[in-house]
Amino acid sequence: MIKARFLVPLLVFVLLLGLLGLGLKLNPREVPSPLIGKPAPQFELPLLEATPAAAPAAGKATKAAKAVSAQTRTFSNKDMLGKVWLVNVWASWCVACRDEHPLLVEFAKTASVPILGLNYKDEREDGLRWLAKFGNPYTFSVYDKDGRLGIDYGVYGVPETFVVDKQGIIRYKQIGVLTPEILQKKIIPLLKELGANA
């Protein structure tokens, strides 16, 4: 007859095995963002397409300047208010971005929301060439050469994708490559919930 107390090590082992198994399924690279539910960072950056000479000096945030910001080739967080946005952080040097890119291009064809590309720590020519080669799903791409806006968005691994609502609040963050499943099950329902179609 086996005494119950001899089963204790086995039970402890099984428990440990269960916990370790659970640990294997967790992804330590997915650090929950503290920015969810917080206002998206403020910025005013040149568009990727803008030539450096055409980009106006930063800090001119008068009403007139805002009104013509599309012409003056800069884009700011204030231009995003009133619409739900998908913000996608990408770079031409980012291999994983290439994986998710066809999905974004496909999504952009039917998307009910504008997509802001955040071109992160890239060379302007490389970024433009990349878009010409693989397609441009972005309504606008802003050019974040030194990665400062990336830091403000808490970006630590490109690609990352955010959903920003009409009030400019970050509602969702996807770290790493977008998949059709994530898009269908998480992002599109969220966009609908936020009233993207309205």
Place this chain on the structure above:
Amino acid sequence: MHKFIIALIALGTLLLSGAGTATDAAPLAADPALEKRVMALSEELRCLVCQNQTIAESNAGLAVDLKTQIREQLSAGKSDRDILDYMVARYGDFVLYRPPVKASTVLLWFGPFVLLAAALGFLVMHIRRRRVLLEAPAELTEAEHARAQRLLRDDNTTTDVPEQHR
């Protein structure tokens, strides 16, 4: 002569390797006291690209950028607290190598001590029980006494075991 040449080559390689890394190094503040504060703060912060390194240790692009941020903010007169808050606001508590004690980190901070206390409690209990057993007078019941007598008398062949083939 040989030694001299070897020394020259060694010196040359040293200089060359120095020149090689100089291009990769992050821009340093001119003020060594400020640079010291930058390094001290960098050692408090986790690099999210290479998670088991501090941003002081890491040369990942993001770590270099964050060190630049720290340098700029310190030069602008921000306090250490301000900068840590700035990092936490963007990357969460995970960025801190010494996470704050709060509801979500209670298990992290005190879990090991709870386990230790439980293990010690178990050990003490176990030792006490053993001592009670050892100290108890080894009294035999009437039946046990009889059986012991029988065993001794029969010279290791027991009567209560069925007959076996030898």
